Amino acid sequence: MRGSGRVAPLASLVVLTVACARGPSPAAPTPSARADTARPATAPAEARYGLRPVPVPPAFEQAVRKGTRTRTGEPGARYWQQRVNYAIDAELDPKTARLSGEERITYVNNSPDTLSGVVLHLYQNLFKAGAPRVEPTPVTGGMTLERVSVNGKPARESARPAPLTYRIDTTVMGLSFDRPLPPGDTARLEIAWHFTVPPAGAPRMGHVGRELFEIAQWYPQVAVYDDVNDWDTHPYLSRGEFYLEYGDFDVSLTLPEGYIVGATGTLQNPDEVLSDNVRRRLLAAASADTVVHVVRQGDFGAGTATQQVPGGQLTWRFRARNVRDFAWTASSRYLWDATRATLPDADGDGQPEHVLVQAFYRPEARTWREAVRYAKHALTFHAEHWHPYVYPQMTVAEGPEGGMEYPMIVFVSAYTDPKELYTVLNHEIGHEWFPMMVGSNEHDFAWQDEGVNTYIENLATQDFFKDTDEFEDEMAEYLQVAGTDQEVEMMRDADLYGPYISYGVASYFKPGIALRALGTIIGPEQVQRGLREYAKRWFLKHPTPLDFFNTFNQVAGQDLWWFWYPWWYTTQTLDQAIAGVETTPEGAGQRVEVRLEDRGGLPMPVLLRLRLANGQTRDVKVPASVWLPATRHYTETVSVPAAVQKVEIDPMGLLPDVDRENNVWPRR
């Protein structure tokens, strides 16, 4: 799906063997045998448009031919992925909000292609005057590059691509190497830069005076070069998120003493930056199952919260392995709570993992006193359900950003309603799985992280609060726009959804609802198994939507094309109806014929509940296969031991039926 959105003209940068080798568009694949569609229908086949196989992009076909992808949803035997390691030294001046940094990037070319350069993202240029964007943002001037070098040789800005030059098109930069980088070789880049941190209200980051800084999208970052679509040159337009390579980070952050810093990774030098008291409490928290208050209100300041040093500047050093990004936060007024979570084995030694769970928040954020407990529950739930959590710590940090995820750290604001705080913390922590450990492309396929995450978030929230239906509000939001011109299909670039409601429904609510609805076809346990298998196969890799669909098809043991296509690629809606009910006496009971009609475009099982005069109920599931390939009428016959009083479709509200009036007999 590359090429939607505004694409920077950087293709000339790259020596590609694939660029001219894309095959012609293949014929639509033949869906696998649908053995369960033989059930007889009571009416002849009727028109049903919009039911077709999931399209296979030519670039994916090509990847299958090359052996990097498969049709079963597993990575191919020849799957490869680039690796990018960063060593960054940065300094933040809270007085001026100026951040300056220097980075040394090690770029490992694991691809079979020789590369003449790399593409980088300069996300801060979103805040440049005149930068294209889909939502309003503050203007700061963007990012200034002070120095760029490749393999020790300086590179200069130039409009014409040539060795050791770079070109910047707002947030996308093309950098040409001094010499082509063959497969298996490594390039070393050095970049120095500075920018002014935008104020609070900027997307995903910002600062509140000198008091608090949320720092993200802050360093020149190498774009993904993958086996399906080569360079990701998608510009940062504010709404659409990220697609990132994995690597190791070694980051040193220099700030005035008295600031507490939380970040991706593990703090390497606690004795150099933390006061003795704070360090002792942090150590205690690492082996405590109760919450330890590491920094208390009376500790604020240099000498009490942090060390006090000549010159007044402290350097905090963090390291992180196998992450796709690095973000951090700093405040002079952060309280710091921490505890230990005991999680399923992640490193294969058969022992559980002890993970440090930490919350940083200002004293006035009163609901945050429970944040560590909330975070620990969500982290534990997701680690037990989807994939082990492979990182050594998890930080939740309070600040102006409403909710944003980065590896090992999330930014969440001071929601006053405890349930809302739990829900947002849980949502952002869910992102540690999708897309932090399962590295999909967020801007091209927002549903693949936001939608999957909505589903897992709801399950964790239902586990924490018990007896709630977290899908109910999302169902209502979706139904408000379902099938109207406010709705767009899920398979769309995040920057091209139009109104925010369209984006919210298509990226979050509808895919979340769809995954629950899939449970009515294959069973909720199989949906969870599918997610586990998908996470296992694509752990620290780059799955495309087809890898997701194909993995589920394999887990379900059937090609669910008739489910994926109408839900993901169209805005068709669901409308099942009871057209009539006929009863005939049969022994002491009745033979009940329920005439069903499928008036919508989503073929789904019919979940029937019959209420009988003797107080009993009878649940019958009519499989979706009765509607396939193109039938709209079906009669279900049920023998019951007493007279039927009421028949209802989907009384539990599992499916987003646009007209529930016609779901009940007798009509209300």
Ligand SMILES: [Zn+2]
């Ligand atoms: Zn999210």
